Amino acid sequence: MFAVAAIALFIGxxxxxxxLYAGPTLYDRVLSLNAFGTYTVLFIGILGFLTGRPDxxxxxxxxxxxxxAGTIAVLKYFRYRAIGDTSPTPSGKPMAKGKLNDQGAKS
Amino acid sequence: MSILNLVFEIFSWVAILLGSAFMVIGAIGTLRFPDFWSRVHAVSVADSAGMLLLTLGMCIQGGFTLVTVKLIIIGIFLFITGPTATHAVANAALVSGFLPKGADRFRRKIVIADNAAKKAKKKKRSPLKGML
Incomplete structure:
Protein backbone atom coordinates (compact mmCIF):
# COMPACT_ATOMS: atom_id res chain seq x y z
CA MET A 1 0.00 0.00 0.00
CA PHE A 2 2.73 2.45 0.89
CA ALA A 3 4.68 1.22 -2.13
CA VAL A 4 1.73 2.10 -4.37
CA ALA A 5 1.53 5.58 -2.85
CA ALA A 6 5.29 6.05 -3.21
CA ILE A 7 5.23 5.01 -6.87
CA ALA A 8 2.26 7.30 -7.55
CA LEU A 9 4.01 10.23 -5.90
CA PHE A 10 7.20 9.48 -7.81
CA ILE A 11 5.39 9.45 -11.16
CA GLY A 12 3.66 12.70 -10.22
CA LEU A 20 8.89 22.77 -14.43
CA TYR A 21 11.39 22.40 -17.24
CA ALA A 22 9.02 23.13 -20.12
CA GLY A 23 6.78 25.76 -18.53
CA PRO A 24 6.34 28.57 -21.03
CA THR A 25 6.10 31.34 -18.43
CA LEU A 26 7.67 32.16 -15.11
CA TYR A 27 4.43 31.61 -13.19
CA ASP A 28 4.08 28.07 -14.51
CA ARG A 29 7.50 27.35 -13.12
CA VAL A 30 6.80 28.88 -9.70
CA LEU A 31 3.51 26.96 -9.51
CA SER A 32 5.21 23.67 -10.41
CA LEU A 33 7.97 24.36 -7.91
CA ASN A 34 5.41 24.81 -5.14
CA ALA A 35 3.55 21.65 -6.17
CA PHE A 36 6.84 19.76 -6.33
CA GLY A 37 7.58 20.80 -2.75
CA THR A 38 4.21 19.48 -1.57
CA TYR A 39 4.81 16.19 -3.39
CA THR A 40 8.24 15.93 -1.82
CA VAL A 41 6.86 16.45 1.69
CA LEU A 42 4.33 13.66 1.21
CA PHE A 43 6.96 11.46 -0.43
CA ILE A 44 9.27 11.82 2.55
CA GLY A 45 6.45 10.87 4.90
CA ILE A 46 5.45 7.84 2.82
CA LEU A 47 9.08 6.78 2.52
CA GLY A 48 9.44 6.86 6.29
CA PHE A 49 6.45 4.54 6.67
CA LEU A 50 7.72 2.33 3.84
CA THR A 51 11.06 1.73 5.49
CA GLY A 52 9.39 1.19 8.89
CA ARG A 53 11.15 4.14 10.46
CA PRO A 54 8.80 7.14 10.46
CA ASP A 55 11.33 9.53 11.95
CA ALA A 69 8.82 30.67 2.47
CA GLY A 70 10.77 30.02 -0.73
CA THR A 71 7.71 30.35 -2.97
CA ILE A 72 6.72 33.64 -1.36
CA ALA A 73 10.31 34.89 -1.57
CA VAL A 74 10.58 34.06 -5.29
CA LEU A 75 7.28 35.81 -6.01
CA LYS A 76 8.31 38.84 -3.98
CA TYR A 77 11.63 39.01 -5.75
CA PHE A 78 10.04 39.00 -9.19
CA ARG A 79 7.46 41.60 -8.11
CA TYR A 80 9.79 44.10 -6.42
CA ARG A 81 13.24 42.97 -7.62
CA ALA A 82 14.36 42.86 -3.98
CA ILE A 83 13.88 40.42 -1.12
CA GLY A 84 14.59 42.80 1.75
CA ASP A 85 12.50 45.75 2.89
CA THR A 86 9.96 46.67 0.22
CA SER A 87 7.57 48.70 2.36
CA PRO A 88 5.99 51.38 0.19
CA THR A 89 7.38 54.90 0.36
CA PRO A 90 5.06 57.95 0.06
CA SER A 91 5.77 58.03 -3.69
CA GLY A 92 4.16 54.62 -4.04
CA LYS A 93 7.27 52.77 -5.15
CA PRO A 94 9.51 50.60 -3.02
CA MET A 95 12.61 52.37 -1.89
CA ALA A 96 15.75 51.83 -3.90
CA LYS A 97 18.65 50.23 -2.13
CA GLY A 98 20.85 52.55 -0.08
CA LYS A 99 18.78 55.68 -0.63
CA LEU A 100 17.29 57.88 2.05
CA ASN A 101 13.57 58.12 2.50
CA ASP A 102 11.57 61.31 2.81
CA GLN A 103 12.27 61.83 6.49
CA GLY A 104 15.98 61.58 5.85
CA ALA A 105 16.38 58.39 7.86
CA LYS A 106 18.10 55.42 6.37
CA SER A 107 16.01 52.27 6.58
CA MET B 1 -11.26 -5.24 18.72
CA SER B 2 -9.96 -7.07 15.68
CA ILE B 3 -12.99 -5.99 13.66
CA LEU B 4 -12.28 -2.39 14.66
CA ASN B 5 -8.68 -2.83 13.58
CA LEU B 6 -9.85 -4.26 10.27
CA VAL B 7 -12.17 -1.30 9.72
CA PHE B 8 -9.37 1.16 10.47
CA GLU B 9 -7.02 -0.74 8.15
CA ILE B 10 -9.52 -0.71 5.28
CA PHE B 11 -10.27 2.97 5.86
CA SER B 12 -6.59 3.90 5.74
CA TRP B 13 -6.08 1.79 2.61
CA VAL B 14 -8.94 3.56 0.88
CA ALA B 15 -7.67 6.97 1.98
CA ILE B 16 -4.10 6.36 0.84
CA LEU B 17 -5.08 4.83 -2.51
CA LEU B 18 -7.58 7.64 -3.18
CA GLY B 19 -4.97 10.22 -2.22
CA SER B 20 -2.43 8.64 -4.57
CA ALA B 21 -5.00 8.73 -7.35
CA PHE B 22 -5.62 12.43 -6.67
CA MET B 23 -1.89 13.15 -6.71
CA VAL B 24 -1.43 11.40 -10.06
CA ILE B 25 -4.49 13.17 -11.49
CA GLY B 26 -3.15 16.54 -10.37
CA ALA B 27 0.25 15.80 -11.90
CA ILE B 28 -1.32 14.72 -15.20
CA GLY B 29 -3.38 17.91 -15.24
CA THR B 30 -0.30 20.01 -14.51
CA LEU B 31 1.51 18.36 -17.39
CA ARG B 32 -1.27 18.29 -19.96
CA PHE B 33 -3.50 21.33 -19.45
CA PRO B 34 -3.04 24.03 -22.09
CA ASP B 35 -3.24 27.19 -20.02
CA PHE B 36 -1.71 28.62 -16.86
CA TRP B 37 -5.07 29.17 -15.18
CA SER B 38 -6.24 25.62 -15.79
CA ARG B 39 -2.89 24.41 -14.43
CA VAL B 40 -3.61 26.34 -11.23
CA HIS B 41 -6.81 24.36 -10.96
CA ALA B 42 -5.03 21.02 -11.43
CA VAL B 43 -2.34 21.85 -8.89
CA SER B 44 -4.88 22.88 -6.27
CA VAL B 45 -6.62 19.50 -6.62
CA ALA B 46 -3.39 17.72 -5.72
CA ASP B 47 -2.56 20.28 -3.04
CA SER B 48 -5.76 20.01 -1.04
CA ALA B 49 -7.57 16.72 -1.71
CA GLY B 50 -4.62 14.42 -2.32
CA MET B 51 -2.56 15.88 0.52
CA LEU B 52 -5.42 15.63 3.04
CA LEU B 53 -6.29 12.04 2.10
CA LEU B 54 -2.67 10.85 2.20
CA THR B 55 -2.07 12.53 5.56
CA LEU B 56 -5.28 11.02 6.95
CA GLY B 57 -4.28 7.54 5.83
CA MET B 58 -0.81 7.90 7.31
CA CYS B 59 -2.34 9.20 10.58
CA ILE B 60 -4.51 6.10 10.89
CA GLN B 61 -1.52 3.88 10.18
CA GLY B 62 0.59 5.67 12.78
CA GLY B 63 -1.73 5.01 15.72
CA PHE B 64 -1.59 6.96 18.98
CA THR B 65 2.06 8.00 18.81
CA LEU B 66 4.21 11.05 18.28
CA VAL B 67 4.22 10.26 14.57
CA THR B 68 0.53 11.06 14.35
CA VAL B 69 1.04 14.39 16.08
CA LYS B 70 3.75 15.32 13.59
CA LEU B 71 1.55 14.22 10.71
CA ILE B 72 -1.34 16.33 12.00
CA ILE B 73 0.98 19.35 12.27
CA ILE B 74 2.21 18.78 8.72
CA GLY B 75 -1.37 18.39 7.48
CA ILE B 76 -2.59 21.60 9.13
CA PHE B 77 0.42 23.53 7.87
CA LEU B 78 0.09 22.29 4.29
CA PHE B 79 -3.67 22.86 4.39
CA ILE B 80 -3.08 26.51 5.25
CA THR B 81 -0.04 27.26 3.12
CA GLY B 82 -0.83 25.30 -0.06
CA PRO B 83 -3.87 27.33 -1.15
CA THR B 84 -2.14 30.49 0.08
CA ALA B 85 0.88 29.88 -2.14
CA THR B 86 -1.32 28.97 -5.11
CA HIS B 87 -3.34 32.13 -4.59
CA ALA B 88 -0.15 34.18 -4.35
CA VAL B 89 1.13 32.77 -7.66
CA ALA B 90 -2.20 33.37 -9.40
CA ASN B 91 -2.46 36.89 -7.98
CA ALA B 92 1.08 37.73 -9.09
CA ALA B 93 0.30 36.44 -12.59
CA LEU B 94 -2.91 38.48 -12.76
CA VAL B 95 -1.25 41.66 -11.48
CA SER B 96 1.55 41.33 -14.01
CA GLY B 97 -1.02 41.55 -16.82
CA PHE B 98 -1.34 37.84 -17.56
CA LEU B 99 -4.98 37.52 -18.59
CA PRO B 100 -6.96 34.30 -19.01
CA LYS B 101 -7.68 33.16 -22.55
CA GLY B 102 -10.46 35.19 -24.10
CA ALA B 103 -10.49 37.85 -21.40
CA ASP B 104 -9.02 40.51 -23.70
CA ARG B 105 -12.28 40.45 -25.69
CA PHE B 106 -14.19 41.70 -22.66
CA ARG B 107 -11.45 44.17 -21.89
CA ARG B 108 -11.66 45.62 -25.41
CA LYS B 109 -15.43 45.97 -25.05
CA ILE B 110 -14.95 47.83 -21.78
CA VAL B 111 -12.38 50.14 -23.38
CA ILE B 112 -14.69 50.90 -26.31
CA ALA B 113 -17.56 51.69 -23.94
CA ASP B 114 -15.23 53.88 -21.90
CA ASN B 115 -14.14 55.83 -24.97
CA ALA B 116 -17.75 56.34 -26.04
CA ALA B 117 -18.64 57.64 -22.58
CA LYS B 118 -15.69 60.04 -22.67
CA LYS B 119 -16.72 61.36 -26.08
CA ALA B 120 -20.28 61.94 -24.91
CA LYS B 121 -19.00 63.82 -21.88
CA LYS B 122 -16.77 66.03 -24.02
CA LYS B 123 -19.63 66.91 -26.36
CA LYS B 124 -21.87 67.78 -23.46
CA ARG B 125 -19.36 70.11 -21.89
CA SER B 126 -19.18 72.56 -24.81
CA PRO B 127 -22.22 72.16 -27.03
CA LEU B 128 -21.94 75.51 -28.80
CA LYS B 129 -18.21 75.52 -29.50
CA GLY B 130 -18.41 74.90 -33.25
CA MET B 131 -21.40 77.13 -33.87
CA LEU B 132 -20.09 80.45 -32.59
Whole structure:
Protein backbone atom coordinates (compact mmCIF):
# COMPACT_ATOMS: atom_id res chain seq x y z
CA MET A 1 0.00 0.00 0.00
CA PHE A 2 2.73 2.45 0.89
CA ALA A 3 4.68 1.22 -2.13
CA VAL A 4 1.73 2.10 -4.37
CA ALA A 5 1.53 5.58 -2.85
CA ALA A 6 5.29 6.05 -3.21
CA ILE A 7 5.23 5.01 -6.87
CA ALA A 8 2.26 7.30 -7.55
CA LEU A 9 4.01 10.23 -5.90
CA PHE A 10 7.20 9.48 -7.81
CA ILE A 11 5.39 9.45 -11.16
CA GLY A 12 3.66 12.70 -10.22
CA UNK A 13 6.97 14.29 -9.27
CA UNK A 14 8.47 13.33 -12.64
CA UNK A 15 5.50 14.84 -14.50
CA UNK A 16 5.73 18.04 -12.48
CA UNK A 17 9.47 18.21 -13.15
CA UNK A 18 8.76 18.01 -16.88
CA UNK A 19 6.31 20.91 -16.53
CA LEU A 20 8.89 22.77 -14.43
CA TYR A 21 11.39 22.40 -17.24
CA ALA A 22 9.02 23.13 -20.12
CA GLY A 23 6.78 25.76 -18.53
CA PRO A 24 6.34 28.57 -21.03
CA THR A 25 6.10 31.34 -18.43
CA LEU A 26 7.67 32.16 -15.11
CA TYR A 27 4.43 31.61 -13.19
CA ASP A 28 4.08 28.07 -14.51
CA ARG A 29 7.50 27.35 -13.12
CA VAL A 30 6.80 28.88 -9.70
CA LEU A 31 3.51 26.96 -9.51
CA SER A 32 5.21 23.67 -10.41
CA LEU A 33 7.97 24.36 -7.91
CA ASN A 34 5.41 24.81 -5.14
CA ALA A 35 3.55 21.65 -6.17
CA PHE A 36 6.84 19.76 -6.33
CA GLY A 37 7.58 20.80 -2.75
CA THR A 38 4.21 19.48 -1.57
CA TYR A 39 4.81 16.19 -3.39
CA THR A 40 8.24 15.93 -1.82
CA VAL A 41 6.86 16.45 1.69
CA LEU A 42 4.33 13.66 1.21
CA PHE A 43 6.96 11.46 -0.43
CA ILE A 44 9.27 11.82 2.55
CA GLY A 45 6.45 10.87 4.90
CA ILE A 46 5.45 7.84 2.82
CA LEU A 47 9.08 6.78 2.52
CA GLY A 48 9.44 6.86 6.29
CA PHE A 49 6.45 4.54 6.67
CA LEU A 50 7.72 2.33 3.84
CA THR A 51 11.06 1.73 5.49
CA GLY A 52 9.39 1.19 8.89
CA ARG A 53 11.15 4.14 10.46
CA PRO A 54 8.80 7.14 10.46
CA ASP A 55 11.33 9.53 11.95
CA UNK A 56 11.77 11.45 8.71
CA UNK A 57 8.66 13.48 9.46
CA UNK A 58 10.77 16.20 11.06
CA UNK A 59 12.53 16.56 7.71
CA UNK A 60 9.15 16.70 5.98
CA UNK A 61 7.89 19.41 8.33
CA UNK A 62 11.02 21.49 7.80
CA UNK A 63 10.73 21.01 4.03
CA UNK A 64 7.13 22.26 4.10
CA UNK A 65 8.14 25.40 6.00
CA UNK A 66 11.05 26.18 3.68
CA UNK A 67 8.96 25.47 0.59
CA UNK A 68 6.29 28.00 1.53
CA ALA A 69 8.82 30.67 2.47
CA GLY A 70 10.77 30.02 -0.73
CA THR A 71 7.71 30.35 -2.97
CA ILE A 72 6.72 33.64 -1.36
CA ALA A 73 10.31 34.89 -1.57
CA VAL A 74 10.58 34.06 -5.29
CA LEU A 75 7.28 35.81 -6.01
CA LYS A 76 8.31 38.84 -3.98
CA TYR A 77 11.63 39.01 -5.75
CA PHE A 78 10.04 39.00 -9.19
CA ARG A 79 7.46 41.60 -8.11
CA TYR A 80 9.79 44.10 -6.42
CA ARG A 81 13.24 42.97 -7.62
CA ALA A 82 14.36 42.86 -3.98
CA ILE A 83 13.88 40.42 -1.12
CA GLY A 84 14.59 42.80 1.75
CA ASP A 85 12.50 45.75 2.89
CA THR A 86 9.96 46.67 0.22
CA SER A 87 7.57 48.70 2.36
CA PRO A 88 5.99 51.38 0.19
CA THR A 89 7.38 54.90 0.36
CA PRO A 90 5.06 57.95 0.06
CA SER A 91 5.77 58.03 -3.69
CA GLY A 92 4.16 54.62 -4.04
CA LYS A 93 7.27 52.77 -5.15
CA PRO A 94 9.51 50.60 -3.02
CA MET A 95 12.61 52.37 -1.89
CA ALA A 96 15.75 51.83 -3.90
CA LYS A 97 18.65 50.23 -2.13
CA GLY A 98 20.85 52.55 -0.08
CA LYS A 99 18.78 55.68 -0.63
CA LEU A 100 17.29 57.88 2.05
CA ASN A 101 13.57 58.12 2.50
CA ASP A 102 11.57 61.31 2.81
CA GLN A 103 12.27 61.83 6.49
CA GLY A 104 15.98 61.58 5.85
CA ALA A 105 16.38 58.39 7.86
CA LYS A 106 18.10 55.42 6.37
CA SER A 107 16.01 52.27 6.58
CA MET B 1 -11.26 -5.24 18.72
CA SER B 2 -9.96 -7.07 15.68
CA ILE B 3 -12.99 -5.99 13.66
CA LEU B 4 -12.28 -2.39 14.66
CA ASN B 5 -8.68 -2.83 13.58
CA LEU B 6 -9.85 -4.26 10.27
CA VAL B 7 -12.17 -1.30 9.72
CA PHE B 8 -9.37 1.16 10.47
CA GLU B 9 -7.02 -0.74 8.15
CA ILE B 10 -9.52 -0.71 5.28
CA PHE B 11 -10.27 2.97 5.86
CA SER B 12 -6.59 3.90 5.74
CA TRP B 13 -6.08 1.79 2.61
CA VAL B 14 -8.94 3.56 0.88
CA ALA B 15 -7.67 6.97 1.98
CA ILE B 16 -4.10 6.36 0.84
CA LEU B 17 -5.08 4.83 -2.51
CA LEU B 18 -7.58 7.64 -3.18
CA GLY B 19 -4.97 10.22 -2.22
CA SER B 20 -2.43 8.64 -4.57
CA ALA B 21 -5.00 8.73 -7.35
CA PHE B 22 -5.62 12.43 -6.67
CA MET B 23 -1.89 13.15 -6.71
CA VAL B 24 -1.43 11.40 -10.06
CA ILE B 25 -4.49 13.17 -11.49
CA GLY B 26 -3.15 16.54 -10.37
CA ALA B 27 0.25 15.80 -11.90
CA ILE B 28 -1.32 14.72 -15.20
CA GLY B 29 -3.38 17.91 -15.24
CA THR B 30 -0.30 20.01 -14.51
CA LEU B 31 1.51 18.36 -17.39
CA ARG B 32 -1.27 18.29 -19.96
CA PHE B 33 -3.50 21.33 -19.45
CA PRO B 34 -3.04 24.03 -22.09
CA ASP B 35 -3.24 27.19 -20.02
CA PHE B 36 -1.71 28.62 -16.86
CA TRP B 37 -5.07 29.17 -15.18
CA SER B 38 -6.24 25.62 -15.79
CA ARG B 39 -2.89 24.41 -14.43
CA VAL B 40 -3.61 26.34 -11.23
CA HIS B 41 -6.81 24.36 -10.96
CA ALA B 42 -5.03 21.02 -11.43
CA VAL B 43 -2.34 21.85 -8.89
CA SER B 44 -4.88 22.88 -6.27
CA VAL B 45 -6.62 19.50 -6.62
CA ALA B 46 -3.39 17.72 -5.72
CA ASP B 47 -2.56 20.28 -3.04
CA SER B 48 -5.76 20.01 -1.04
CA ALA B 49 -7.57 16.72 -1.71
CA GLY B 50 -4.62 14.42 -2.32
CA MET B 51 -2.56 15.88 0.52
CA LEU B 52 -5.42 15.63 3.04
CA LEU B 53 -6.29 12.04 2.10
CA LEU B 54 -2.67 10.85 2.20
CA THR B 55 -2.07 12.53 5.56
CA LEU B 56 -5.28 11.02 6.95
CA GLY B 57 -4.28 7.54 5.83
CA MET B 58 -0.81 7.90 7.31
CA CYS B 59 -2.34 9.20 10.58
CA ILE B 60 -4.51 6.10 10.89
CA GLN B 61 -1.52 3.88 10.18
CA GLY B 62 0.59 5.67 12.78
CA GLY B 63 -1.73 5.01 15.72
CA PHE B 64 -1.59 6.96 18.98
CA THR B 65 2.06 8.00 18.81
CA LEU B 66 4.21 11.05 18.28
CA VAL B 67 4.22 10.26 14.57
CA THR B 68 0.53 11.06 14.35
CA VAL B 69 1.04 14.39 16.08
CA LYS B 70 3.75 15.32 13.59
CA LEU B 71 1.55 14.22 10.71
CA ILE B 72 -1.34 16.33 12.00
CA ILE B 73 0.98 19.35 12.27
CA ILE B 74 2.21 18.78 8.72
CA GLY B 75 -1.37 18.39 7.48
CA ILE B 76 -2.59 21.60 9.13
CA PHE B 77 0.42 23.53 7.87
CA LEU B 78 0.09 22.29 4.29
CA PHE B 79 -3.67 22.86 4.39
CA ILE B 80 -3.08 26.51 5.25
CA THR B 81 -0.04 27.26 3.12
CA GLY B 82 -0.83 25.30 -0.06
CA PRO B 83 -3.87 27.33 -1.15
CA THR B 84 -2.14 30.49 0.08
CA ALA B 85 0.88 29.88 -2.14
CA THR B 86 -1.32 28.97 -5.11
CA HIS B 87 -3.34 32.13 -4.59
CA ALA B 88 -0.15 34.18 -4.35
CA VAL B 89 1.13 32.77 -7.66
CA ALA B 90 -2.20 33.37 -9.40
CA ASN B 91 -2.46 36.89 -7.98
CA ALA B 92 1.08 37.73 -9.09
CA ALA B 93 0.30 36.44 -12.59
CA LEU B 94 -2.91 38.48 -12.76
CA VAL B 95 -1.25 41.66 -11.48
CA SER B 96 1.55 41.33 -14.01
CA GLY B 97 -1.02 41.55 -16.82
CA PHE B 98 -1.34 37.84 -17.56
CA LEU B 99 -4.98 37.52 -18.59
CA PRO B 100 -6.96 34.30 -19.01
CA LYS B 101 -7.68 33.16 -22.55
CA GLY B 102 -10.46 35.19 -24.10
CA ALA B 103 -10.49 37.85 -21.40
CA ASP B 104 -9.02 40.51 -23.70
CA ARG B 105 -12.28 40.45 -25.69
CA PHE B 106 -14.19 41.70 -22.66
CA ARG B 107 -11.45 44.17 -21.89
CA ARG B 108 -11.66 45.62 -25.41
CA LYS B 109 -15.43 45.97 -25.05
CA ILE B 110 -14.95 47.83 -21.78
CA VAL B 111 -12.38 50.14 -23.38
CA ILE B 112 -14.69 50.90 -26.31
CA ALA B 113 -17.56 51.69 -23.94
CA ASP B 114 -15.23 53.88 -21.90
CA ASN B 115 -14.14 55.83 -24.97
CA ALA B 116 -17.75 56.34 -26.04
CA ALA B 117 -18.64 57.64 -22.58
CA LYS B 118 -15.69 60.04 -22.67
CA LYS B 119 -16.72 61.36 -26.08
CA ALA B 120 -20.28 61.94 -24.91
CA LYS B 121 -19.00 63.82 -21.88
CA LYS B 122 -16.77 66.03 -24.02
CA LYS B 123 -19.63 66.91 -26.36
CA LYS B 124 -21.87 67.78 -23.46
CA ARG B 125 -19.36 70.11 -21.89
CA SER B 126 -19.18 72.56 -24.81
CA PRO B 127 -22.22 72.16 -27.03
CA LEU B 128 -21.94 75.51 -28.80
CA LYS B 129 -18.21 75.52 -29.50
CA GLY B 130 -18.41 74.90 -33.25
CA MET B 131 -21.40 77.13 -33.87
CA LEU B 132 -20.09 80.45 -32.59
Missing amino acids: MIMILIR FLDVALLYALINF
